[in-house]
Amino acid sequence: MTSTGDLTHRALIIVDVQPTFCEGGALPVAGGDDVARAIALYATEHRPDYDLVVTTQDWHVDPGDHFSDTPDFVDSWPPHGVAGTAEAELHPALSAMVPEVSVKKGEYQAAYSGFEGRDGEGRLLADILLDARITRVDVVGLAESHCVKATALDAHALGLATRVLTDLTAPVSEELGVQAREELRAAGVHLAPSTSA
Incomplete structure (x- = not known):
């Protein structure tokens, strides 16, 4: 973290970069592994x-209708x-990355936005x-069309200057x-691309 006298007031939010959303996972996004490696670099x-690096994770225990044996791939x-x-x-x-903040979301409900998540202290x-x-x-993070979009929209709605780095995400389609x-x-x-960040 930068020193108190050198705050950027800026955070990097890494959304749901988990094997479940990458090649071989339950809901793979094409290019997910490449996105993960690019984000790490x-x-x-x-x-x-950045003053803070934040990671979010889908962490489903029993999310109700969010899970389905006959999913519609919209709500289930x-x-x-x-x-x-x-x-x-x-x-x-x-x-190898040690984020300052790690939040988990969606234990008992659908949760697309990282702003629905809580850290270990609640x-x-x-x-x-x-x-x-x-x-x-x-x-x-992953996926651009779902959880990245929802997280960015919520950040903007909170009054934060919000930017999605377009080469460090990928959509479902x-x-x-x-x-x-x-x-x-x-x-x-x-x-914007990460090269302009």
């Missing part, structure tokens, strides 16, 4: 630019991110960022990715 190289999905399983842990590419992500005087966030980017832009979220 970016986070290492740009660590001094095959079981994924099951709490306590290897698939729900952070992707191995992030194993604190909501919004309160954690407020306490740290964060004013700007960069959002990366290109069509849904286009829709997500349109929705993010319309809301006022900035989209």
Whole structure:
């Protein structure tokens, strides 16, 4: 973390970079493993630019109708991110990274946004960022069309200057990715490659 006299008031939010959303997982996103490795490299190289690095994880215990044996892939999905399983842990590419904040979400409900998650002390992500005087966030991770979008929209709604780093995320499908980017832009979220970060 930067020194108190050198705060950037900026956080990096790494959304749901878990094996369950990568190749071979329960709900794989094409290119998920590549995104995980790219995020790990970016986070290492740009660590001094952020006061906080935050990770979020789907951590489902019994999320009700969010899980289904006959999913519609809109509101219901095959079981994924099951709490306590290897698939729900952070992707191995992030194993050397030590985030300041780790939040888990969706134990007993569907939870797309990282702002629905809590840390080990039960604190909501919004309160954690407020306490740290964060004013700007960069959002990366999986999947762009779902949890990244929801997290970025919630960050923006909280009044945080919000940016999605477009080369450090991937959508469930290109069509849904286009829709997500349109929705993010319309809301006022900035989209940019990590090279401009």
